[in-house]
Amino acid sequence: MIEPARRPPSRGALSSQGDRVFQILILALASIIVLIFLLSLYQLGRESLPALQRFGFRFFTERTWNPVAGTYGAATMIMGTLLTSLVALLISVPLAVASALFVAEYAPKWLANPVGYLIELLAAVPSVVYGLWALFVIAPILGKWQTAFFLNPDNVGTITRCNELWASQQTNLQCFFVPSGAGGRGLALAIIILTVMILPYTASVARDVIRLVPADQREAMYALGATKWEVISRAILPYARAGILGGVILALGRALGETLAVAMVIGDSQEILKSLWGNASTMASVIANQFGDAQETIHRSSVVALGLSLFFLSVIVNYVARLIIARLTPKGIQ
Amino acid sequence: MMSTALSTVSRSSAKLSPARRIRNTLMGGLILLATLAVVAPLILIFLYLLREGVGALNLDFFTKTPAPEGETGGGLLNAILGSVTMLAMASVIGVLVGVAGGIFLAEYPRHPLMPTIRMISDVLAGIPAIVMGLVAYGLIVLVFGFSGLAGALALGFLMIPIVVRTTEEVLKLVPLNVREAGLALGLPQWLVIMRIVLPAARGGIITGVMLALARVAGEAAPLLFTAFGNPNVNFDPSKPMSALPLEIYRGATSAYDENQRLAKAGALLLILLIFATSMLARYVTRQRK
Numbered sequence: 277m278i279e280p281a282r283r284p285p286s287r288g289a290l291s292s293q294g295d296r297v298f299q300i301l302i303l304a305l306a307s308i309i310v311l312i313f314l315l316s317l318y319q320l321g322r323e324s325l326p327a328l329q330r331f332g333f334r335f336f337t338e339r340t341w342n343p344v345a346g347t348y349g350a351a352t353m354i355m356g357t358l359l360t361s362l363v364a365l366l367i368s369v370p371l372a373v374a375s376a377l378f379v380a381e382y383a384p385k386w387l388a389n390p391v392g393y394l395i396e397l398l399a400a401v402p403s404v405v406y407g408l409w410a411l412f413v414i415a416p417i418l419g420k421w422q423t424a425f426f427l428n429p430d431n432v433g434t435i436t437r438c439n440e441l442w443a444s445q446q447t448n449l450q451c452f453f454v455p456s457g458a459g460g461r462g463l464a465l466a467i468i469i470l471t472v473m474i475l476p477y478t479a480s481v482a483r484d485v486i487r488l489v490p491a492d493q494r495e496a497m498y499a500l501g502a503t504k505w506e507v508i509s510r511a512i513l514p515y516a517r518a519g520i521l522g523g524v525i526l527a528l529g530r531a532l533g534e535t536l537a538v539a540m541v542i543g544d545s546q547e548i549l550k551s552l553w554g555n556a557s558t559m560a561s562v563i564a565n566q567f568g569d570a571q572e573t574i575h576r577s578s579v580v581a582l583g584l585s586l587f588f589l590s591v592i593v594n595y596v597a598r599l600i601i602a603r604l605t606p607k608g609i610q
Numbered sequence: 611m612m613s614t615a616l617s618t619v620s621r622s623s624a625k626l627s628p629a630r631r632i633r634n635t636l637m638g639g640l641i642l643l644a645t646l647a648v649v650a651p652l653i654l655i656f657l658y659l660l661r662e663g664v665g666a667l668n669l670d671f672f673t674k675t676p677a678p679e680g681e682t683g684g685g686l687l688n689a690i691l692g693s694v695t696m697l698a699m700a701s702v703i704g705v706l707v708g709v710a711g712g713i714f715l716a717e718y719p720r721h722p723l724m725p726t727i728r729m730i731s732d733v734l735a736g737i738p739a740i741v742m743g744l745v746a747y748g749l750i751v752l753v754f755g756f757s758g759l760a761g762a763l764a765l766g767f768l769m770i771p772i773v774v775r776t777t778e779e780v781l782k783l784v785p786l787n788v789r790e791a792g793l794a795l796g797l798p799q800w801l802v803i804m805r806i807v808l809p810a811a812r813g814g815i816i817t818g819v820m821l822a823l824a825r826v827a828g829e830a831a832p833l834l835f836t837a838f839g840n841p842n843v844n845f846d847p848s849k850p851m852s853a854l855p856l857e858i859y860r861g862a863t864s865a866y867d868e869n870q871r872l873a874k875a876g877a878l879l880l881i882l883l884i885f886a887t888s889m890l891a892r893y894v895t896r897q898r899k
Contacts, residue, residue, distance in 0.1 A: 298800030299718065305710030306727050309774070312767055313730045316737070319748035374644030382641060391649060393892070398652045400888050402828025404855045405877045408862040409655045412662075412870075472651045479648065503626060503634035526736075533738025535831040536859055560831075563740050567747075568835055583744045587737060594736030595729075 316587065324581035326573055335581060341546035341562075343570075348578035350559065350585070352546055357558040357586075359549075360463065360538065361531035364470035369524055372475050376482035376520075377508060392483060399476035407540035410469040415460030415541065422455040422553065438551075447550040455553040463549065463556040466542040470534060474527040481523025481601070485516040522601035529593040533586060535560040559586050656881070663878030666871050671879075676841055676857070682868050686876050688843045692758065692852040695845055696837060697827055699762035704769025704826075705819055711770065712777020712815075717803055735771035742767050743832035751836060758844070758851030761837025765829065769822040776818025780811040817891045824887040828880060830855035854880050 327348060328335060338349020379392045425431055438451035456462075489512050497511040513520075543555025544565045557565070559582045570576040626634075670685045677684030714721070715728050742764045750760035784807050792802035808815075830853070833839075838850040839860065854876050861873025 306714035308707045316745040374641045375648040378645040404858045505634040505637040535740040
């Protein structure tokens with residue numbers, strides 16, 4: 277592997293001078309990482325300053341986002357981001373953990389490897405491709421169901437009642453689940469595609485953690501006469517709980533920042549959310565949809581302020597995830 | 611596998627009440643169903659793109675630029691070349707800073723700045739790609755205008771944390787006594803790193819770079835307001851440049867059938883390239899073990 281030295285290295289190379297120069301060089305290059313972080317913070321902070329100065333903390337609590345009137349409040353998008361991410365997480369976590377259990381506990385080796393690999397490929401599919409698929413395949417399916425709902429004579433009463441309620445900017449539990457359009461796009465579609473997109477993150481962390489559960493843990497339970505499911509639910513999952521939680525938070529970080537797939541299907545509406553099927557927006561989708569068109573300084577600055585909030589949100593979420601994974605998983609995985 | 615063997619033992623030896631047996635079978639079935647549900651989207655997406663896109667992946671697709679709006683024909687040559695150019699530029703940033711960062715974290719663990727750089731690198735890995743686009747916009751576009759360079763910078767920033775992480779892990783796999791052997795021969799530490807440790811870890815570092823490339827090759831969000839897109843072939847990094855994911859985004863949200871057709875073909879090409887890259891990376895990794 278190492279070729280024998282043909283001639284002795286020169287004196288300069290052997291002195292500790294070379295070591296010092298090399299260390300400074302490596303440190304300088306590595307410091308670029310810190311520089312990027314600080315520059316990002318500075319750029320985002322500088323550009324969002326006008327909006328934050330003008331609206332102050334109300335930027336995060338105000339619900340009106342109206343470029344025409346020049347008022348910008350991000351509460352609706354923050355709600356949109358949290359709602360889509362958390363609901364997607366709620367649906368995807370059980371599926372992801374189940375698939376991890378399948379790969380680590382149930383599947384024979386010849387099946388476990390390909391399935392595990394397919395799940396990892398799911399993470400490699402680009403956001404735009406998910407968006408394209410959701411737009412061309414899932415949206416028409418939802419649209420067909422929505423049309424059928426509107427055409428069903430039994431639903432006329434409900435629809436009229438909900439339309440009146442929506443017109444006065446209100447909603448109730450029943451109307452929240454009534455479709456408000458027949459195009460298929462909207463909040464529900466965004467949640468569906470987000471669910472699919474974040475599955476692999478939880479799944480691969482969960483699989484690694486489950487594989488690290490010591491065999492003694494399983495054997496002790498089997499020796500007591502437990503069934504496979506009892507071993508999983510009482511011996512394996514409790515042991516792997518902390519690591520799985522780390523994976524869940526990592527997936528949350530992904531969901532919060534997911535941009536184009538969501539921007540393509542969510543319908544880009546900044547109005548108050550009235551129906552699960554209605555158009556909505558998330559912080560990331562507003563950046564993608566509006567930053568390019570924003571002409572006025574205050575509009576642009578408000579959009580960057582969303583970016584800054586997203587920056588802090590993802591820093592916190594990822595930091596917590598790493599902390600949990602580092603503290604609570606058994607030694608041996610990264 | 612051990613767990614399968616154990617489950618056979620438990621099934622034959624224990625007397626199970628019907629409730630426990632039913633619950634065991636039921637949960638096993640649910641876990642299988644859930645796994646199918648997890649894998650299904652990947653297969654469905656792939657089959658859909660294959661059916662819709664493969665027809666448009668003809669010679670024109672690789673040799674022509676998009677036809678004007680509303681006309682038929684054309685290809686995505688501008689996007690393919692733009693992606694290649696920007697990814698090459700991004701790799702320079704990503705590899706240089708990423709590998710150096712990995713060396714720093716793995717070889718100088720007692721340096722006082724080590725924990726800070728490790729933490730910031732981890733944090734950087736989680737920052738949404740679109741936010742990196744905003745940063746590159748502020749750094750480059752505000753001064754020089756939309757350009758391939760700005761897009762490449764955003765993609766390079768996204769590559770760095772991935773390369774740092776894999777480089778660090780791979781370097782740590784190089785046994786300590788290999789380093790000690792070098793030091794015992796009188797080599798200074800920097801020559802040990804450059805001539806012994808890095809060559810030994812080369813395969814793993816290349817894998818990491820390939821995975822990072824596969825990851826950023828599909829990013830359109832950071833390019834929206836940096837590289838911006840360009841209907842013509844352009845190699846000048848100071849001018850707007852197109853990229854495959856950008857064209858897919860524009861095409862998929864366009865009202866014209868022709869643009870949608872190109873978008874589907876582009877999506878097929880993109881995921882084929884990304885799958886091939888990550889498969890190759892995985893193959894290389896397995897060879898080493």
